[in-house]
Amino acid sequence: MNLLARSARARAASPALTRDAFDLMCLSAAIVLVAHVPHLSPWLSGGLALMLAWRWWQRRQRSGGAPAWLKLPILALLVLAVTASNANPLGQQAGASFAIGLLVMKLLESETTRDARVAMGFACFTLMTALLFDQGLLATVFIALGLLPTLATLRALEPAQLRTSLPRTLLPALSLLAAALPLALFAFVLVPRLNGPLWGTPSSHASVTGLSDSMSPSEFGELLLDDSPALRVAFDDAPPPNNQRYFRAYVLWDYDGRRWSSPDPGDEAAAPVEVAATTSYRVSLEPSRQRALPALDLPIEAPAHAQLLADHQLLADRPVNDPLEYRVRSALRYHLQPSLSADARQRALRLPGGFNPRTQALATQWRQRYGSDDGAIAQAALSLFHDGGFRYTLAPAELGREAMDDFLFTTHEGFCEQYASAFTVLMRAAGIPSRVVTGYQGGYWNTLGNYLLVRQSDAHAWSEIWLAGRGWVRIDPTAAVRPERISLGAYAAAEDQQTWYRSDWLESMRNHWDIVNRWWNEGVIGFDTMSQRGLLTPFGIHDLDGTALGALLVVGSALFAALGLAWAMARRDKIDPALAWMRVLEHKLDRHGVTRRPGEGPQHYLSRAARALPARRDALKALSESYLECRYAHAEPSPESVRAFRRLVRDFKVRGVVK
Amino acid sequence: MNPRLQRWAERRLPALTRYRRPEGLPLELHRRRIYIVPTGFGAAFAVLLTVMLVGALNYANNAALLLTCLLGATSAASMLVAFRTLDGLRLASVRADHVVAGEAVQVQFEFETTRLRQALRLDLGPASTAFAIAAGRTSVGLPLQTAKRGWMPLPRVRVWSSWPLGMFRAWSWLHPQQAVLVWPRAEATGPTPPHHDADQQRHRLHQGDDLAALRDYRLGDPPRHIAWRASARHEHLLVKDFEQPEAQHEWRLDWYQLAGLDDEARIARLARWLDEADRRGEAYSLRLPQQQVPMGSGAQQYAQCMSLLATLP
Numbered sequence: 021m022n023l024l025a026r027s028a029r030a031r032a033a034s035p036a037l038t039r040d041a042f043d044l045m046c047l048s049a050a051i052v053l054v055a056h057v058p059h060l061s062p063w064l065s066g067g068l069a070l071m072l073a074w075r076w077w078q079r080r081q082r083s084g085g086a087p088a089w090l091k092l093p094i095l096a097l098l099v100l101a102v103t104a105s106n107a108n109p110l111g112q113q114a115g116a117s118f119a120i121g122l123l124v125m126k127l128l129e130s131e132t133t134r135d136a137r138v139a140m141g142f143a144c145f146t147l148m149t150a151l152l153f154d155q156g157l158l159a160t161v162f163i164a165l166g167l168l169p170t171l172a173t174l175r176a177l178e179p180a181q182l183r184t185s186l187p188r189t190l191l192p193a194l195s196l197l198a199a200a201l202p203l204a205l206f207a208f209v210l211v212p213r214l215n216g217p218l219w220g221t222p223s224s225h226a227s228v229t230g231l232s233d234s235m236s237p238s239e240f241g242e243l244l245l246d247d248s249p250a251l252r253v254a255f256d257d258a259p260p261p262n263n264q265r266y267f268r269a270y271v272l273w274d275y276d277g278r279r280w281s282s283p284d285p286g287d288e289a290a291a292p293v294e295v296a297a298t299t300s301y302r303v304s305l306e307p308s309r310q311r312a313l314p315a316l317d318l319p320i321e322a323p324a325h326a327q328l329l330a331d332h333q334l335l336a337d338r339p340v341n342d343p344l345e346y347r348v349r350s351a352l353r354y355h356l357q358p359s360l361s362a363d364a365r366q367r368a369l370r371l372p373g374g375f376n377p378r379t380q381a382l383a384t385q386w387r388q389r390y391g392s393d394d395g396a397i398a399q400a401a402l403s404l405f406h407d408g409g410f411r412y413t414l415a416p417a418e419l420g421r422e423a424m425d426d427f428l429f430t431t432h433e434g435f436c437e438q439y440a441s442a443f444t445v446l447m448r449a450a451g452i453p454s455r456v457v458t459g460y461q462g463g464y465w466n467t468l469g470n471y472l473l474v475r476q477s478d479a480h481a482w483s484e485i486w487l488a489g490r491g492w493v494r495i496d497p498t499a500a501v502r503p504e505r506i507s508l509g510a511y512a513a514a515e516d517q518q519t520w521y522r523s524d525w526l527e528s529m530r531n532h533w534d535i536v537n538r539w540w541n542e543g544v545i546g547f548d549t550m551s552q553r554g555l556l557t558p559f560g561i562h563d564l565d566g567t568a569l570g571a572l573l574v575v576g577s578a579l580f581a582a583l584g585l586a587w588a589m590a591r592r593d594k595i596d597p598a599l600a601w602m603r604v605l606e607h608k609l610d611r612h613g614v615t616r617r618p619g620e621g622p623q624h625y626l627s628r629a630a631r632a633l634p635a636r637r638d639a640l641k642a643l644s645e646s647y648l649e650c651r652y653a654h655a656e657p658s659p660e661s662v663r664a665f666r667r668l669v670r671d672f673k674v675r676g677v678v679k
Numbered sequence: 680m681n682p683r684l685q686r687w688a689e690r691r692l693p694a695l696t697r698y699r700r701p702e703g704l705p706l707e708l709h710r711r712r713i714y715i716v717p718t719g720f721g722a723a724f725a726v727l728l729t730v731m732l733v734g735a736l737n738y739a740n741n742a743a744l745l746l747t748c749l750l751g752a753t754s755a756a757s758m759l760v761a762f763r764t765l766d767g768l769r770l771a772s773v774r775a776d777h778v779v780a781g782e783a784v785q786v787q788f789e790f791e792t793t794r795l796r797q798a799l800r801l802d803l804g805p806a807s808t809a810f811a812i813a814a815g816r817t818s819v820g821l822p823l824q825t826a827k828r829g830w831m832p833l834p835r836v837r838v839w840s841s842w843p844l845g846m847f848r849a850w851s852w853l854h855p856q857q858a859v860l861v862w863p864r865a866e867a868t869g870p871t872p873p874h875h876d877a878d879q880q881r882h883r884l885h886q887g888d889d890l891a892a893l894r895d896y897r898l899g900d901p902p903r904h905i906a907w908r909a910s911a912r913h914e915h916l917l918v919k920d921f922e923q924p925e926a927q928h929e930w931r932l933d934w935y936q937l938a939g940l941d942d943e944a945r946i947a948r949l950a951r952w953l954d955e956a957d958r959r960g961e962a963y964s965l966r967l968p969q970q971q972v973p974m975g976s977g978a979q980q981y982a983q984c985m986s987l988l989a990t991l992p
Contacts, residue, residue, distance in 0.1 A: 148734070151740060151742040152740055152743065155743070159742070160742040171753065181842075196760070199756050203748075204745065204751070204752040207751065211732070211736070544742070545741050545742065585759070588759040618704060618705075
């Protein structure tokens with residue numbers, strides 16, 4: 021009770037908010053809201069925006085907080101809205117929604133300086149929570165700039181300042197941020213990172229487009245239109261030619277007539293592979309929320325915290341929620357599983373019953389024609405795609421229940437997903453073990469950064485068939501229809517999809533931008549305990565532990581503090597040179613007991629000094645005249661007279677004089 | 680803080696309370712006399728930053744960590760700005776008007792600076808004001824409550840600022856060696872000053888002599904003063920003005936004539952007479968135990984007499 025009364029008193033004593041400060045506050049809250057819009061439900065963000073706008077308008081009309089009876093229903097409504105719009109009411113997303121709601125509510129009742137400070141502190145926190153959802157370069161820069169109105173609000177709360185326009189109020193905040201940036205970066209590099217989380221790490225359910233462990237036509241079509249980066253690959257040696265840039269992510273065995281999916285990965289480890297040519301490279305993977313680690317066909321070793329399955333998929337131990345870097349070695353020429361187990365063979369031939377009779381019939385017909393020559397059957401299928409009037413398009417006609425029959429005999433159009441699917445079904449129907457592999461194909465070689473950028477739109481699906489004596493062989497049926505897909509990429513292959521904005525200069529801008537993003541992901545987001553330990557490797561210290569980091573941080577911060585203090589204490593007041601030399605003279609005389617009194621004129625002072633030190637009377641008289649000449653003969657002291665006065669002061673000595 | 684506790688602390692622990700003896704002007708603020716502490720908001724913000732730091736580290740979110748570091752560094756930089764707001768500020772002079780005991784006097788502090796400083800605040804006892812100061816001189820006024828007549832030394836004043844973010848408060852004590860002269864308070868009512876015989880004489884002598892001045896009739900003028908002949912030629916009644924010589928009469932105010940009163944009562948009465956004489960534009964002289972003010976009138980005479988009264992032991 022006492023505490024309540026005290027806080028009420030403090031509030032009463034706190035000065036009321038000016039209109040400028042309140043406007044800035046509303047701007048800060050609006051920016052926080054904008055930062056959160058991407059992961060708020062649209063009607064919640066809309067409602068909060070409306071509430072904010074209403075409050076701004078209302079206080080413009082007359083000052084005064086929102087009525088108390090309104091707060092409780094709004095709070096209840098907020099709790100209800102957050103609970104309703106989030107699957108997990110205790111999750112991060114719900115927490116962020118609730119925080120931004122509380123911020124807007126705080127604005128409703130903000131009338132005093134104290135309220136505003138509380139609100140702005142909370143705004144800083146809420147801004148930070150937006151980074152839990154997206155820590156990309158753009159988002160981070162936006163949020164850092166979002167601090168500007170918040171800092172400007174805190175400034176505006178101080179009394180007695182010059183009134184300026186809105187951009188001018190933001191400018192000092194910007195310079196303060198800029199001045200703080202070196203220290204911030206220093207601290208960022210040296211703050212010891214935790215080895216493991218103190219409490220549960222986020223289980224982010226935010227959907228990310230990307231490959232998944234199943235394949236259906238609609239999902240894949242969307243993916244091919246997504247231009248966001250999927251992974252970046254830097255090769256140790258020369259990059260492989262374009263037609264070998266197949267990045268294997270998922271191996272799909274099971275077909276239910278509509279979608280391909282991957283069964284639960286077994287514990288079976290990969291068997292050794294006969295390899296001819298290998299290449300090593302480093303992959304930076306964007307967060308995919310999946311466990312698969314795409315690797316160039318065919319990965320032969322698993323990186324740390326990942327395993328290599330029997331069908332040579334790379335699977336990380338946990339889903340990739342943050343940008344991840346890993347090194348892999350792959351074989352470009354190989355013999356994969358020359359002998360197939362009966363179990364695997366059975367899985368690789370399984371087809372759902374009662375689907376696609378015409379496809380089955382065609383396969384049976386081929387089998388009869390070519391006998392046991394599996395290679396010839398595959399060749400026949402590829403020839404069908406090449407010469408049978410098939411067309412590559414990203415927007416194919418809808419397929420019915422007998423999807424493969426429709427595709428092969430009616431629509432004749434589709435993209436990699438349909439071709440890989442149809443080819444594999446044909447092979448299985450003909451009795452050849454086969455499976456679908458999804459991943460990425462191609463990518464853009466960034467000559468500036470010397471790395472391969474693979475976008476989501478480079479997603480691709482192809483087939484593998486098992487041939488006796490050769491093992492699993494990669495067959496890309498899409499290449500039969502449209503070889504350009506393999507050499508140019510999905511977009512270029514689908515001519516009808518070309519849009520006007522895909523011009524060359526835009527493309528080059530995007531490539532430059534991608535380099536910046538890569539730098540951000542690897543240098544900033546990916547900066548972890550390991551990178552920290554290796555910080556001082558160039559100086560011969562290979563393992564920097566937490567204690568050493570802390571010590572470095574303290575020493576460095578002290579250095580920064582010293583620099584800052586030097587700046588703060590530097591007197592930039594211009595002092596008149598004649599006056600400066602007069603001070604020197606005063607100092608000399610002071611040691612001999614002639615102290616200048618406050619407000620004493622120079623002439624009076626020096627004549628008093630001459631009386632006190634009679635032996636130096638002439639020198640003091642000359643000094644007095646010289647000084648008066650400097651100060652009063654001209655509006656600005658002439659350099660010669662200052663020089664003359666300086667010489668006199670320097671030569672003046674009291675020592676050896678008896679009073 | 681409790682003022683009694685503060686007084687005790689300043690007496691016993693001068694170093695801790697940064698107590699300063701009165702100093703001559705001009706006073707320049709420099710690093711050895713500027714102190715900085717975080718405000719309540721600053722402390723709360725530090726807690727918030729700690730929470731953000733732990734959160735960012737826990738989620739291994741480097742962007743959030745960067746933001747937290749940026750905010751922390753910004754707050755630290757704001758401390759330096761707070762220091763610079765005060766550093767180099769000069770108190771050039773202090774002036775105060777005359778005031779009667781018991782009333783508040785407006786004390787003018789004149790500050791001098793070479794650059795713009797904003798959101799400075801000045802506390803003088805319970806009174807407080809905020810000001811901004813551009814390059815040059817700026818005068819800031821604050822009321823100071825007075826209690827009794829005489830020289831009242833200026834209490835120390837605190838100049839402080841929480842510019843720019845309100846997280847740190849930089850402050851410095853200024854104790855200029857100046858005093859305000861407080862005039863005595865006049866008594867509320869009392870007798871008029873006794874007239875000297877010589878005055879009475881002259882008054883009577885002059886009455887009826889000077890008929891040159893004629894003025895409009897005012898209610899209460901004796902009928903025998905009306906200039907009937909002159910009035911006949913005018914719309915209003917005219918009166919022969921015999922008041923003129925009386926305005927010339929002199930008040931001789933004398934300490935020793937007020938026997939039987941104690942010193943303060945004498946001073947209060949003399950102050951009232953001085954007020955009245957000054958209001959009526961009379962000429963007056965003042966005799967005090969040690970000093971004597973010759974006959975005169977006007978603001979200067981009044982100020983001199985009041986100041987003498989104020990400084991009587």
